Amino acid sequence: MALVEIRNVDKSFQRDSQRIDVFTALTLDIAEGSFTALMGPSGSGKSTLLNMVAGLDRPTRGTVRVAGSEVSAMTSGQLAAWRARHIGFVFQTFNLLPVLSAYQNVELPLLLTGLSKKERDERVKVALGVVGLEDRMEHYPRQLSGGQEQRTAIARAIVADPTLILLDEPTGQLDAKSSQELLGLLARLNHEFKKTIVMVTHDAHAAERASTTLHLEKGDLVEKGMVTR
Amino acid sequence: MTRGRLVWANLMRHKWRTLLTTASVAVAMFLFATLRSFGTTLDALSQWGSANRMVVRHATAIVFPLQMSYAQRLAAVEGVAGVSWANWFGGWYQDPKVFFANFAVDGPSFLALYPEIVVPEEQKQEWLRDRASAVVGVDLMEKYGWRVGQNVVLNGTIFPGEWQFTIRATYTSATRAFDERSFMFHYAYLDERTNHQAQPGWFYLRIANGDDAPRIAATVDGMFKNSNSPTKTMTEQAFQASWMGMFGNVRTLMNAIGLAVVFAILLVTGNAMMMSARERTREVGTLKAIGFGDRTVGLIELAEAGAVVLTGTLLGVGGATLLWKNIRVAAIEQFIPGFQVATNTIWISAAIALTLTLVSGLVPALRASRMSVVTALRTVE
Numbered sequence: 001m002a003l004v005e006i007r008n009v010d011k012s013f014q015r016d017s018q019r020i021d022v023f024t025a026l027t028l029d030i031a032e033g034s035f036t037a038l039m040g041p042s043g044s045g046k047s048t049l050l051n052m053v054a055g056l057d058r059p060t061r062g063t064v065r066v067a068g069s070e071v072s073a074m075t076s077g078q079l080a081a082w083r084a085r086h087i088g089f090v091f092q093t094f095n096l097l098p099v100l101s102a103y104q105n106v107e108l109p110l111l112l113t114g115l116s117k118k119e120r121d122e123r124v125k126v127a128l129g130v131v132g133l134e135d136r137m138e139h140y141p142r143q144l145s146g147g148q149e150q151r152t153a154i155a156r157a158i159v160a161d162p163t164l165i166l167l168d169e170p171t172g173q174l175d176a177k178s179s180q181e182l183l184g185l186l187a188r189l190n191h192e193f194k195k196t197i198v199m200v201t202h203d204a205h206a207a208e209r210a211s212t213t214l215h216l217e218k219g220d221l222v223e224k225g226m227v228t229r
Numbered sequence: 230m231t232r233g234r235l236v237w238a239n240l241m242r243h244k245w246r247t248l249l250t251t252a253s254v255a256v257a258m259f260l261f262a263t264l265r266s267f268g269t270t271l272d273a274l275s276q277w278g279s280a281n282r283m284v285v286r287h288a289t290a291i292v293f294p295l296q297m298s299y300a301q302r303l304a305a306v307e308g309v310a311g312v313s314w315a316n317w318f319g320g321w322y323q324d325p326k327v328f329f330a331n332f333a334v335d336g337p338s339f340l341a342l343y344p345e346i347v348v349p350e351e352q353k354q355e356w357l358r359d360r361a362s363a364v365v366g367v368d369l370m371e372k373y374g375w376r377v378g379q380n381v382v383l384n385g386t387i388f389p390g391e392w393q394f395t396i397r398a399t400y401t402s403a404t405r406a407f408d409e410r411s412f413m414f415h416y417a418y419l420d421e422r423t424n425h426q427a428q429p430g431w432f433y434l435r436i437a438n439g440d441d442a443p444r445i446a447a448t449v450d451g452m453f454k455n456s457n458s459p460t461k462t463m464t465e466q467a468f469q470a471s472w473m474g475m476f477g478n479v480r481t482l483m484n485a486i487g488l489a490v491v492f493a494i495l496l497v498t499g500n501a502m503m504m505s506a507r508e509r510t511r512e513v514g515t516l517k518a519i520g521f522g523d524r525t526v527g528l529i530e531l532a533e534a535g536a537v538v539l540t541g542t543l544l545g546v547g548g549a550t551l552l553w554k555n556i557r558v559a560a561i562e563q564f565i566p567g568f569q570v571a572t573n574t575i576w577i578s579a580a581i582a583l584t585l586t587l588v589s590g591l592v593p594a595l596r597a598s599r600m601s602v603v604t605a606l607r608t609v610e
Contacts, residue, residue: 056518056602077522084520091606095515099238104230111232112520156519 002029003164003196004053009062009072011048011219022048023219026062030212035190035197037210044216046200047168053198054087054166055079067163084112088157092169094149096141102128102152103137109160127155130193131185147178154185158195165189167199171206183209232525236532239509247537250501254541254585255548257494258578262549262570264487268480269571271473280439282342284468285432285449288459294428295458297420302452303432308445311435313338314416316427320383320392322373329369331383331412333419333427336364342433345403352377352398360418362397366409368557370399383412388423408566434462491581499589502534506593513597514605527598534590542582546575 006028012021022045030036030053038046051057052064055071064072067086074082083089088109096105106127110120128137131151141149150170157165167186171179187209189195199210207213215222240247285303287293294316304312315334321327336357340346348356348364356364365375375381375396383392394414402409419427436445446462453460463471506513516526550570561568 051603054518056606077524080517080520080522082520083518087518087520089518091515091518095511095518095606097235097238097512097515099242100230100235104234104238107230108235108516109519111230111235160520 001032003032003034003067004028004030004198005063005065006049006053007063007065009052009059009064011045011052011057012060021219023059026219026221028214028221030196030198032196033190033194034212035186035210036199036212036214037207038198038200038214038216039202039204039207040216043218045219046216049216050166050168050198050200053164054089055083056089081112084109084160086163088160088162088165090150090153090157090165090167090170092172094141094146094153094173096149096152096156098141101138101140102133102144102148102155105141105152106137106155106159109156113160123159124155127159128152130158130189131155145178146174147181150174150178150182151185154182154189158189158193163196165195165197167197169200169202171201171203179203179206232529233532236529236536239505239529239533240536243505246501246505250498251537251541251544253494253497254538255544257490258542258545258582259549260490260545261487261581262546262574262578263553264483264490265574265577266549266553266568266570267483267565269574270565270568271480273571274469274473274565274567279465280442281436282465283434283436283442283445283462284465285434285460285462286430286468288450288461291431293458294430295432295460296428296456299429299432299453299458299460303434303449306445306448306452308436308438308441309434310437311338311342313342313433313435314429314431315339315433316416316419316430318383318388318414318419319386320388321386322381322383325384329410329412330408331414333416334413335416339413339433342435343407345407346400347403348398348400356398359395359397360415360421361394363394363412363414364398364400365396365413366411367399367401368409369412370396372410388419388427390422392422404567410566433465491585495585495588498534498538498585499592502530502537502589502593505533506530506597510600510605510608513600514602514608517602517605523598527594530594530597531586531590534593535586538582538585538589542578542585546570546578550575 006026009023009026010021011023012019014020026049038049040046048057052059053066053071055074059072062072063070069082069086071079071082097108100108103124106124107120110123115123125134125137128134131154133148133151133155136144136148141152144152150173170186171182174182183206186197186199190197190211199206201207285295285299287295297314300312300314303309313335315332318331318333320331322329340348340353352364356362363381370376377396377399379396381394381396383394384390385392400409416427416429434445436442442464449462450460513526517523553569558568
């Protein structure tokens with residue numbers, strides 16, 4: 001069953017007088033419980049596609065549905081509330097708030113829920129436990145390594161138990177060892193916690209950890225690789 | 230954690246910038262409250278005065294004297310319950326540049342007319358008994374380190390020569406509108422030392438019924454209309470107002486300077502808020518990506534401006550209010566006794582703080598709330 005349904009999506013940008021078409025009539029399904037790697041050269045539209053699935057960007061034409069909701073038709077206010085409930089987003093540059101501790105960064109999405117302080121505390125500790133950072137929760141981002149920062153970002157992405165986890169080049173700023181640890185963690189989230197994951201990556205080794213690999217080139221889906229693990 | 234904690238964390242990102250911006254607002258609001266208080270205190274003083282007291286002065290100006298013979302005729306006017314008189318002495322002590330108010334008054338009738346002037350009974354009797362003595366406000370006593378029983382020499386300007394007085398009594402004032410920095414001695418002594426050449430500068434009247442004031446004023450002025458010293462009789466409040474009118478446009482000038490300072494700080498605060506918001510553009514994108522709505526993100530920015538401005542206002546206006554309530558600065562009290570921050574200044578300051586918050590915080594708040602997530606995330610800091 002498809003969790004993400006993309007139908008006849010066109011996406012174009014206007015740069016000065018130039019119109020740049022990123023996608024034309026793109027159609028794609030992403031299955032629930034899958035771990036999908038989205039690959040392709042720079043400018044192929046990987047991040048744009050991820051942003052549209054997350055409701056951060058809108059298609060010029062066509063529809064994007066996630067878990068039955070038509071994301072492309074929502075207002076800005078509806079999208080914010082929807083993202084808080086359904087999306088966990090991980091950025092290449094971690095994007096942790098430097099003025100907050102690891103614990104507080106992870107707690108941020110829970111401020112948008114009606115959970116009590118105690119419930120929030122339990123969830124934050126579980127999320128930090130899953131990524132192996134129980135002993136770093138009072139540390140600030142500047143006191144963490146790159147790998148630890150990215151694991152904190154993943155804890156922030158999973159703490160509200162979202163429907164979908166989206167990652168934009170999550171290993172882009174990490175060394176080989178940290179990358180492997182992170183990919184192991186993602187695989188665990190997918191297998192053990194049954195999380196649907198979509199990861200944009202340049203890294204073929206990273207993509208190998210995914211169950212499905214999609215290749216984008218100049219806005220077209222040129223190859224579909226299905227790996228069963 | 231709460232959203233308030235997030236606002237606090239953002240403010241503490243650059244502690245010194247936040248501290249200095251808050252301090253700028255505090256200083257500006259202190260100055261505004263203080264400068265505006267000159268006007269409001271003058272207004273309050275011009276309103277001060279008993280409904281049962283009137284002042285009779287020369288019709289042309291207060292600097293022209295009246296005649297001592299008026300006292301009996303004034304006392305005979307229907308509705309007048311008491312008469313007193315005084316004259317400006319204008320003497321200096323030790324240094325001609327050092328000024329304090331010194332008057333010749335008719336002691337017994339003056340104290341009877343002004344119960345606000347509180348003199349210990351024993352000292353009062355001593356003063357009334359000694360013709361060459363003075364009663365001095367406690368502030369003035371403290372300023373010169375004088376003590377009761379001490380001899381003080383004033384150098385006369387209007388009435389030349391060295392005038393020696395013995396301080397027999399001190400007074401305190403039951404109202405801040407009447408200062409505690411005056412030096413008063415017996416009119417009889419002035420009269421005696423000038424070979425009866427002195428004349429009263431003005432008369433005070435106590436009237437039985439405040440409603441009779443217009444009639445009494447008309448009667449008194451009519452009585453002396455064709456004399457060498459025609460009079461102008463007015464309520465004490467009107468007399469006070471005409472005295473305060475001598476400050477002219479000082480209050481307008483003070484208010485203008487105060488508002489100019491606030492406007493300058495508006496620019497400083499706005500700039501600091503804009504700078505702070507620009508530095509965090511990517512974080513705005515992150516918050517929105519997490520699920521924070523446009524309005525929430527905008528309100529967080531506005532709350533930061535509000536926290537800085539309101540804290541600064543609280544410190545500045547609160548500081549001015551407490552300072553001028555508890556400390557009397559001689560240079561101010563000499564001309565504007567009872568100088569303090571009025572309640573309406575506090576309300577106006579609150580309104581200014583609200584405006585400052587909106588004007589300095591609205592632009593970054595709108596920018597943050599309107600910015601698309603993708604644009605914010607792509608921003609290079």
